[in-house]
Amino acid sequence: MRQTLTSDVRVTKDSGYTIPWHQRRKTRQTIQALIVYALLLPGAIIFLFPLVWMLSTAVKPENQIFLFPPKWIPEPILWSNFWDGWNKFLPFNLFLRNTLIITVNNIFGNLVSSCLAAYGFARLRARGKNIFFMLVLGTMLLPNEVTIIPQYVLFSLLKWNDSWLPLMVPPWFGWPFFIFLLRQFFMNIPHELDEAARLDGASSWRILWNIILPLSKPAIASVVIFAFIGNWNNFLAPLIYIRSLDRQVLAVGLNMFRGQYGQTNFGYMMAVALLVLMPVLIVFFVGQRVFIQGIATSGLKG
Amino acid sequence: MQTIIPSKRRSFSLKQREEIDFYLAIGLWLIGFILFTGGPILASLLFSFTDWTGVNISKAKWVGLANFHQLLFDDKLFWIATRNTFYYSFGSVIFGTLGAFIIALLLNQKLPGSTLLRVIYYLPSIASGVAISILWLWLFNPQSGLINYTLSLVGIKGPMWLGSQQWALPALVLKSLWGIGANMVILLAGLQGIPVPLYEAARIDGASKWSEFRNITVPMLSPVLFFVLVISTIASFQIFTDVRVMTQGGPGTATYVIVYFIYQTAFEYLKMGYSSALAWLLFLIIFILTLLQLWGSRRWVYYESGERT
């Protein structure tokens, strides 16, 4: 039913696509849209809570943060918390630069290596494939609390301590979550397409580049979104591997506002947290548009 | 090989090349596994048979299966943590997947404002951290929290939530549902990948909405749904941050879960060997569940490529 709506809305905007019998149901569709809103809007209010809370805390004077019951609109509104939080204590501009470098590198690394591996698992026939796939899954099953020390020792032996290498090199060697995700999408593409290409003499790599990837835009968009967020917010690895303040990243910097006995300045912390969140929202906003374009692409080719 | 007759050679070499290509494709991952992940994983397996504290490996003694024996037969916390983890996992996976599925279905259309709604529903899954958990503590406040206030509007007296042995774990499940945005994104991507002509063809055949949903949407989405299910299960079994920040396992042992147990044993009690044994038992549990899901998926997951899981 949802698909009807999609098409219909597109129809009204884009007359080149007109299919007559859609029009007749227009009133029904309006009612359907209203039902969707009725279902989603109450939830949206609840889901909007953290942002409103963060914003409200971000502009509060120190002594109004712990008022109870909470005051949603503080008096006065301290917009200066954004500037002060970012500039007064820690080199957040530097953290931003570092985080950007690492994140961009890791998105590419994750994409390239995970697409390749997922392609292998989804579309190439080989003996022992399932065993390797179980290994991919297996690496996700062990909580990192027990692998973190040996891994740290390993990177220390490589003399990678206090550098970005432990953060920037492993993403180029495949990320199980993305491999599994892309594999699921790749497996859902009809085999006839690459079978035909193969008979025409196309290599595996040409098939991946010309057939599989163009048909997987929504999946790739979601990998980019997740890779961006995962690396942007990555906390544990930089926390453990990076020691020098000038090599540190945003997520760890943000955490440094916290004090042992409640000396945390929540106003600054929330203000900076909101600033750090903005790029994530932008990436999501742009990324989800690709989903929409995805319809057209797969619709034409499918 | 030389004896193979020419007509078959071509297909054989194609097959062989495909196999070589497979290893090339997964090569980067395989190298990374050998260099970076496999060693530490194997190391943790070895540690689970020792009494290593996590600091001086030279002082560690081989204790055989003693850690596992103690966990299984002599540590009631293990069973409490396992039971709590299963409870949490069951609740958060079922409701989380279902909720994400419904929201993704509703948001998979170009209604005015649908982009904004997607952003809003996605938001809580990225807004996390200590300050947000304070918001949660407040939402769950039995007296003045929003949740119990809403319940009181319909005449229900809400529970003590995080302060109650019975309700603390359900409260954490409830909180987890707030983060279904990530699953929603994956499912949206899956829905967008379904070719529109399939629906158009069905409509021309006069198929009902329900049969479109059952015969096109669900099967075409099943690989992605399966992914969401497996990943949510793994993630739910590894719940840690919410427990560490919000309840520290309490009240009593009401929210004591396995990974919190692992963390405490490793870094607070300096019993890395015991902690590793615990982690490998958790591994075994999730591994079995994943295998069950893989096996079960053959009955309901449909791949357009005709492959099987």
Next chain:
Amino acid sequence: MQKQNLSRRKFLQMAGVSLAGTALLAACPAPQAAAPAAGGAAAPSTAKTTLTFGHTWEAAFQAHQKEFDDKFKAKHPEIEALNATYNTWGDHNQIVPTWAAANTLPDIIYVHGRYAFPWNHEGILISVNDFIDKDTAFNVKGIWEEALRLYSYNGKQYEIPYDHGPIIMGYNKDLFDAAKMDYPSETWTMDDMLEAAKKLTKGDTQWGYEGYYDTIVGLGNEQGISLVGPWGGEVFNEAEDKIVLDSAESSAALKWWADLIHVHKVSPMPAQSQAVPNGPWVAGMAAMFSLASWGTPTLIQNAKFKWDVAPWPKGPKGQKTGSFGSGFGITRDSKNADAAWTYLAEYLSKEGMEFMWGASGRGSPARKDAYPSWLGSSGAPEHAKYYQDALENYAVTGHPYQTLAGGEILDVFNRNTQLVQTGDMKVEEAIAAMIKDGTPVLEDAAKKLKSG
């Protein structure tokens, strides 16, 4: 499912063959001979040294640390750089063992009193005894004895405390004024406190006494002894291999505190206090609070009400409370132990403590002669002298700090005392459960300690 077996067997085979080498190398760093240069004369070397630190200061305090470091560097040209890594308190306690496993500890690290004993046992830190003996300028006698004992292991001093303070009674002056009641006095008994708390409680919106950070019945180091001590009870025996909460004194004390919640209803249930960010006391919704000296800066920052402190009330068996603190130590991975000591000796001298924690208002310094600088600072309440009074007369360092199972035993306690507070468990049941679950933990730790 054949594949399942196959994959698991293959998994192990593969992992075994191809990774064993890496893994073993990774897991078995050559144990470094802990050879502190303590004995050697501090030969003036021409090479410049760099010292590294593992600190736990939050962002706002880092500038103050840097100020001290800059002054130190100016005075010591042989020091090239002082490089600090800052982690939050919780993260620090996880990262130190990780650093230690790879022999990459910084020269000097922060050590919380509760972690000192197990970390010293593991050899993460080195003893500073020889340095103290040699460095006549360093006045170790000026440090509270109760503070020093937290950091002694095998009869040797390992870390030097920088902060040490007791729990006494904090009170909200505004709420006392509003009720036209006298402030807590030096002669107060626990019964006086209960009477006042009753008068200052108003349903669910104001409580007479909030306990210690949401905990009314809690047996953490400094709190445990402040609860049972005034009744003449103890939590542990002196050797810390036995729990003695089942004594008549200790059980009477715990019952008295639990009654504050469930009988007199002058204290909040955990869910009620957790719902208020930073707790009802900071929000001005509680008249009294167990306030340790390190909790005062937060209050000055956040409280919108007037407050002060009074001595810990006397119990049936006199006056007693618990104290605790944190310190700094030199790690076994330090290659510049001499330079590290030079730094520590200045950092934790009278002047160092005055600058870092005293005059800055940050917290109660561990030195007697540095205490006055804190008492007069912006971080101390009007009658902060009662903290010093407690340290001098009736505060003792709260156990456990001489068992390897300090963290674990306190978690055992916590699980049970929480249920006392929620009303799910009676005090007697909780005591029995704590002894039953806790005794094997302590005995196990004692065994480990003996075997080295």
